[in-house]
Each structure stands twice: as structure tokens, then as C-alpha cells.
Amino acid sequence: MDLSQIPVVDNHCHPLIPSRAQLDPLSLAREFYHGIGDIDNGSAKGVASPERLADLAQFGVVHTLVRQLARLFDCPCDLAAVVIERNRRTAQGMGAYAQMLYQDAGIVATVVDSDLPPGAPGLELIPGRVMRLFQMGPAIDRFLAESDSYEALLAGYLAALEQAVRVDGFVGVKSHLAEVAGLGAPLPTPQETLAAFAAAKQGDAVAYKALYAAVFGATLTACQELDAPVHLHTGITGGTWNGPIGNADPFLLSPWLSRPEFRASKVVLLHAGYPWIEQASLMAHAFPQVWVDISWVTPWTSLRAVECMRAFLAAAPLSRLMIGSGGHGTPEVAWLGATVAKIALGAALDEAVGYDLLAKEAAPRIAAMVLHENAERLYGLGE
Ligand SMILES: [Zn+2]
Structure with missing residues (x-):
């Protein structure tokens, strides 16, 4: 099945970095080392050793990158060759290059994990419609510093959230519950929250986790009224070096989502919980308020993406x-994500049709839903 003409909404992307217009081959490969920013820009913990740098070109996703760029550029299928052609094109304008890539993959809109103001260079470079997310962590930090009581923190935080969604056009909230406290963190009681505020104000790191969980609960509630989804990294967050990565299994959210007060809170499981993809799928199976975002899986698991x-x-x-x-950072990641998604989705649907598990006519309908219609419905695009 050919999905090349179906538009794509990229539900999870980060700002682009204009200075990455000119890259040497290993630096382009390094763009696909997910989480490099979490490890002190590659300088720490042996990541920049010669052996590791040689590894970077040997990730499966980099082989897919080289193959797909060679197809697009009609040049030899070799990392050095595609980088020469890529740098020749970016020298003429990073924006035009990004537009060419987004057009090739059919990406028409992007939810950017950022609260940068409209027109900021990292957003301006992203072709098509750009939607932003209210960032929970920085808002908590700001109101923790400014407030003398939890009540004041919460009032300030909720007012900022409402302003962002109702006035400034933000389409949802980005939370880092997995990285900060773990998805299994309990919802603190009101008394625990007050104690956590007082201790977090004094710089207590453990209390901060409880405070974060309390505000996460308040965010889930507020977002029902605002009709805004809450995005959460699940599974691989990039931060394998940091944080409670083993605490990012989507199943750990069950105690949160089964609470009556959160049953109408829309939650988006980013990175589809990889490697816990079965768990992410089953959370959407079980809980009507859950959406699964297949980012990270595409493009990073390209050689396994069909499965x-x-x-x-x-x-x-x-x-x-x-x-x-x-x-x-670079537009190649989003382009390759959409490209791999179309290849893998097309192959999986073709296979189901081939086994007579799916009607031939149903397959293109499902592809359109997954590639753009479900996101358009969630964010009310075109309304
Ligand atoms: Zn992410």
C-alpha cells in the first residue's frame, strides 16, 4: 500500500537548532543518539570516546537514514556521500531544506514540545502548522520560587495554564512525571502536599517529587475543563543516564487513570512506552482517556518498526x-520518523489484508486515522 500521499501530523517533536545546518558525518549520525543532550553533550561518561563515535554510524536507524537520504538525493548510499549533499542543500537555506524534507514525508503539522514564543528560530524553522505545549516543570519552579504557600503556587500555576491554553493557543501540557518522580509516584494527600511544599521550598529534592505529583494531579483535573491533553514521556525518555527510567512503564499509570476524578483527563503516552509498547497499547485498550503516540518508535526502531x-x-x-x-535539532529526524511510520504502517496493514484479517478498503482508512485524523480530532484542528 502506498501511503506517500497521506498527510502526517507529527504529534511529538522538539525545536530545531539553526546552527546544525552544517554537520560532519558523525555529527549527523549523533543526531540519532537519542538523549545525547542528557549526557552533558556527549562529553561525559565515555560517550565521546573514539569507539563510541564509531558506534554512532552503526545504529540501525542511521543505516535507514542513509538509505532514505540516498533515495531522496539520488546519490550513493553512503553516510559521507549523503552528508556532502545534505550540507550543500542546507548551505542554500536550512528553512528550504526542512521544507523539502517535510514535503517529501507529507508532514503538515507538528506538536512541538516547547513553550518558545511564536517566531522563535527553533520553531520558525519547522514547516507547516506548529502547535506548542505548556511546560509543567518550569511553571512549577517559577511559582515555587514566587509563592509563600501551596495555595498561592497552585493559583498562580493554574492561572498560567489557563492563559496558555485559552489565550495563547497552547494545545496541551507537557509533563515529565516519569523523569521527575516516576510514573508510579502516588498522588499525595492534601496534608502531604502542604508538607511537600514547605520542604521543597527549602530545597528538599524528595519533597519536590511529591510536590510535582500533586501538581500533576491538579493539572489532570484542570485539563478536563480546558479540554487539553496532558503529554507524558513513557518508556525511553532519552535520559537513560538520568532519572528513574525503570519507572516509566505505562502500566504504572493505572492507579492514576483509574481514579474517578481523572477518568475524563486526556493523556498522551509519548514514545509509546518503548520498550513497553504492549503496555502502552493495552493502556489505550483499557482506559478510554488514553492516546498512544508512536514517536521514538519511529524512527529509532526502524529495523523493527513493522513488528x-x-x-x-x-x-x-x-x-x-x-x-x-x-x-x-535537525529536520532529518522528524522526516525519517514520518517516512519510517509510513513504511511500517503500510507493511503491517498490507500483511493483515494479505491474511484476510482486514478488508482491503479498511486499510487506507486506518492509515489516514493513524497518520493525521486522530491527531486532528484530539487537537480540534480544522474546527
Ligand atoms: Zn520526547
């Missing part, structure tokens, strides 16, 4: 799956 796509199609409602990339 992953089968897992999503198998268990989650098809109306709850969305494509994303987790792209950052």
Missing part, C-alpha cells in the same frame, strides 16, 4: 494511535 506497528494495531483502538517522531 512494533503490529503491536499497536493489535491492541489499541485504531482511533487512539498517533504518529510522532521525537525529533530535535
Whole structure:
């Protein structure tokens, strides 16, 4: 099945970095070392050793990158060759290059994990419609510093959230519950929250986690009224070096989402919980307020992407799956994410049709839902 003409909404991407217009081959490969920013820009912990640098070109996703760029540029299929051609094109304008890539993959809109103001260089470079997310962490830090009581913190935080969604056009909230406190963090009681505020104000790191969980709960509630989804990294967050990565299994959210007060809070599981993709799919199966974002899986698991796509199609409602990339820095990541998603989705649907598990006419409908319609519905695009 050819999905090349179907538009894509990239549900999860980060700002682009204009200074990355000119890259040497290993630096382009390094763009696909997810989480490099979390490890002190590659200088720490042996990541920049010669052996590791040689590894960078040997990730499966980099082989897919080289193959797909060689197709697009009609040049030899070799990292050095595609980088020469890529740098020749970016020298003529990074914006035009990004537009060419986004057009090739059909990306028409992007949810950017950023609260940069409209027109900021990192957003301006992203072609098509750009939607932003209110960032929970920086807002908590700001109001923790400014407030003398939890009540004041919460009032300030909720007012800022409401302003962002109702006035400034933000389409949702980005939370880092997995990285800060773990998805299994309990919702603190009101008394625990007051104690956590007092201790966090004094710089207590453990109390800060409880404070974050309390504000996460308040955010879930507020976002029902605002009709805004809450995005959460699940599974691989890039930060394998940092934080409670083992605490990012989507199943750990069950105690949160089964609480009556949060049953109408829309939650987007970013990175589809990879490697816990079955769990992410089953959370969407079980909880009507859950959406699964297939970013990170595409493009990072390119050589396994068909198999992953089968897992999503198998268990989650098809109306709850969305494509994303987790792209950052250079436009190649988002382009490759959409490209891999189309290849993998097309192959998985073709396979189901071939086995007579799916009607031939149903396959293109499902592809359109996953690639753009589900996201358009979630964000009210075109309304
Ligand atoms: Zn991300």
C-alpha cells in the first residue's frame, strides 16, 4: 500500500537548532543518539570516546537514514556521500531544506514540545502548522520560587495554564512525571502536599517529587475543563543516564487513570512506552482517556518498526494511535520518523489484508486515522 500521499501530523517533536545546518558525518549520525543532550553533550561518561563515535554510524536507524537520504538525493548510499549533499542543500537555506524534507514525508503539522514564543528560530524553522505545549516543570519552579504557600503556587500555576491554553493557543501540557518522580509516584494527600511544599521550598529534592505529583494531579483535573491533553514521556525518555527510567512503564499509570476524578483527563503516552509498547497499547485498550503516540518508535526502531506497528494495531483502538517522531535539532529526524511510520504502517496493514484479517478498503482508512485524523480530532484542528 502506498501511503506517500497521506498527510502526517507529527504529534511529538522538539525545536530545531539553526546552527546544525552544517554537520560532519558523525555529527549527523549523533543526531540519532537519542538523549545525547542528557549526557552533558556527549562529553561525559565515555560517550565521546573514539569507539563510541564509531558506534554512532552503526545504529540501525542511521543505516535507514542513509538509505532514505540516498533515495531522496539520488546519490550513493553512503553516510559521507549523503552528508556532502545534505550540507550543500542546507548551505542554500536550512528553512528550504526542512521544507523539502517535510514535503517529501507529507508532514503538515507538528506538536512541538516547547513553550518558545511564536517566531522563535527553533520553531520558525519547522514547516507547516506548529502547535506548542505548556511546560509543567518550569511553571512549577517559577511559582515555587514566587509563592509563600501551596495555595498561592497552585493559583498562580493554574492561572498560567489557563492563559496558555485559552489565550495563547497552547494545545496541551507537557509533563515529565516519569523523569521527575516516576510514573508510579502516588498522588499525595492534601496534608502531604502542604508538607511537600514547605520542604521543597527549602530545597528538599524528595519533597519536590511529591510536590510535582500533586501538581500533576491538579493539572489532570484542570485539563478536563480546558479540554487539553496532558503529554507524558513513557518508556525511553532519552535520559537513560538520568532519572528513574525503570519507572516509566505505562502500566504504572493505572492507579492514576483509574481514579474517578481523572477518568475524563486526556493523556498522551509519548514514545509509546518503548520498550513497553504492549503496555502502552493495552493502556489505550483499557482506559478510554488514553492516546498512544508512536514517536521514538519511529524512527529509532526502524529495523523493527513493522513488528512494533503490529503491536499497536493489535491492541489499541485504531482511533487512539498517533504518529510522532521525537525529533530535535535537525529536520532529518522528524522526516525519517514520518517516512519510517509510513513504511511500517503500510507493511503491517498490507500483511493483515494479505491474511484476510482486514478488508482491503479498511486499510487506507486506518492509515489516514493513524497518520493525521486522530491527531486532528484530539487537537480540534480544522474546527
Ligand atoms: Zn520526547
